[in-house]
Amino acid sequence: MIRPWTRLQSIPLGDFKVFRLRKDLKRSPRTGRTHEFYVMDSVDWVNVVALTPDRQVVLVEQYRHGTDSVELEIPGGLMDPGETDPVQTAVRELREETGYTGVRARLIGEVLPNPAIQSNRTYTVLVEDCRCTHPVQFDQGEDIVTRLMPMDELPRLVASGRIRHCVVVAALYHFDLWQRGLKPTAADPVRSDAQGPDRCTPTSSSEGGFGEG
Amino acid sequence: MIRPWTRLQSIPLGDFKVFRLRKDLKRSPRTGRTHEFYVMDSVDWVNVVALTPDRQVVLVEQYRHGTDSVELEIPGGLMDPGETDPVQTAVRELREETGYTGVRARLIGEVLPNPAIQSNRTYTVLVEDCRCTHPVQFDQGEDIVTRLMPMDELPRLVASGRIRHCVVVAALYHFDLWQRGLKPTAADPVRSDAQGPDRCTPTSSSEGGFGEG
Known part of the structure; x- marks a missing residue:
């Protein structure tokens, strides 16, 4: 389950005609550490x-x-x-x-x-x-x-x-x-209880690495 | 035929981790007037x-x-x-x-x-x-x-x-x-001599405006 991050601060950086730029300081719910993210706001x-x-x-x-x-x-x-x-x-x-x-x-x-x-x-x-x-x-x-x-x-x-x-x-x-008849109102095929593996469990390393690079 | 614009000046505005921002001053080949454009540069x-x-x-x-x-x-x-x-x-x-x-x-x-x-x-x-x-x-x-x-x-x-x-x-x-068998190397279906109308010629105004709004 992915949890939202907490926004600690948001600083406007400027208006550039079709978008405005801001710097957000956020805290990770997983590690507790803070990170900076840049976000562009514009009309739809x-x-x-x-x-x-x-x-x-x-x-x-x-x-x-x-x-x-x-x-x-x-x-x-x-x-x-x-x-x-x-x-x-x-x-x-x-x-x-x-x-x-x-x-x-x-x-x-x-x-x-x-x-x-x-x-x-x-x-x-x-x-x-x-x-x-x-x-x-x-x-x-x-x-x-x-x-x-x-x-x-x-x-x-x-x-x-x-x-x-x-x-x-x-x-x-x-x-x-x-x-093709697939409308935006079609039911969401992802069942609400569907939950993939949080991490995959690697198979033995002898099988790894095929086809890489 | 759309012609490219001439870039007269380019001013770097800052580095925002995943992209850099610049302001370009450009001249329109159609009107001769200059306009400012903001561009984000980032890696692919x-x-x-x-x-x-x-x-x-x-x-x-x-x-x-x-x-x-x-x-x-x-x-x-x-x-x-x-x-x-x-x-x-x-x-x-x-x-x-x-x-x-x-x-x-x-x-x-x-x-x-x-x-x-x-x-x-x-x-x-x-x-x-x-x-x-x-x-x-x-x-x-x-x-x-x-x-x-x-x-x-x-x-x-x-x-x-x-x-x-x-x-x-x-x-x-x-x-x-x-x-479906459509590969990125497929021939471009737009013939090089294809040229749409530069402007459409509106039909009589009595036909206009249907279904708008």
Whole structure:
């Protein structure tokens, strides 16, 4: 059983536009020792799987400053102040970035971008019957090209590494699973009483080390 | 066609253990205006899909400080200084975190954790015929429980949100695609001459706005 750590202190380190950074001092419940952890706080993010009536998916290409590269992605963005419903954010971001609007917008997935160092969530929203209805509205510093691609190409785009933005890949897995009938409301297959071994018991050392390195 | 931005200046802001932060001043090739961007530099990460001879997958539960929650994940970690091969890192992290070792370790996927604000990569390595052969070796501040789960449960664990670490979800999509015969070396289905519309041309406004909000 994993127990939570006790937070002894939290020091804000700065505001860096899309995130704030803090340093937390925490005590381990296992060893009693204290450690420092850095955490990034940011608003939640939303991404959108937008399908046209002929089952094409609306993709965007944009220059990404973290990697200095042009990436193929699905539309998305940060939740604006006052937005509390990820579906609302998804519809807005889709329209602003691509000019497309659609129907039956619904939540199909939720992930933690990086629970080790980030506190926020990312939601995936599916929108169907999307059509180009509005002019695009880029944010300052955005430079986006829209591409339509047959929906059935998505698995190959991910496997080949053509789509490699982790948050987009996770969203497309949720979409893949949704297509296979696995919904986010499905019962948790981990039984509450399931408990793996706390530590494995190594077999004799003569069996160890095979295939390493 | 998306053009790269010109970097005019880069200012280091600090070292926060698992990442360094910098502020870059860049000029937009579209507008000529300058903007500031914050980027986190860190070493590359590796995660491991480890299968036992009876097709169970080795999962780990651990407390995550970004979200203050216990998350179900696959083993993984940072590439150590001197490690240049993600397969080597994967084999080491699997053994240290879980005590398991196996055979046929191979790269099955690669993503960018967040190309908007992070410069690093994450690799996914598959290891088969894993058995418990070593005692675990936790890093300071790690507190990890190992769980074995039938491999076929993975899609449901992701769909239900039981597994929700984004980097892990992306890795499991690569594993899912690998099982379906879609390999990372598959030809890129985006033809090099493929070029979507730069902007969509909105249809008449009477058709707009359906289903929004």
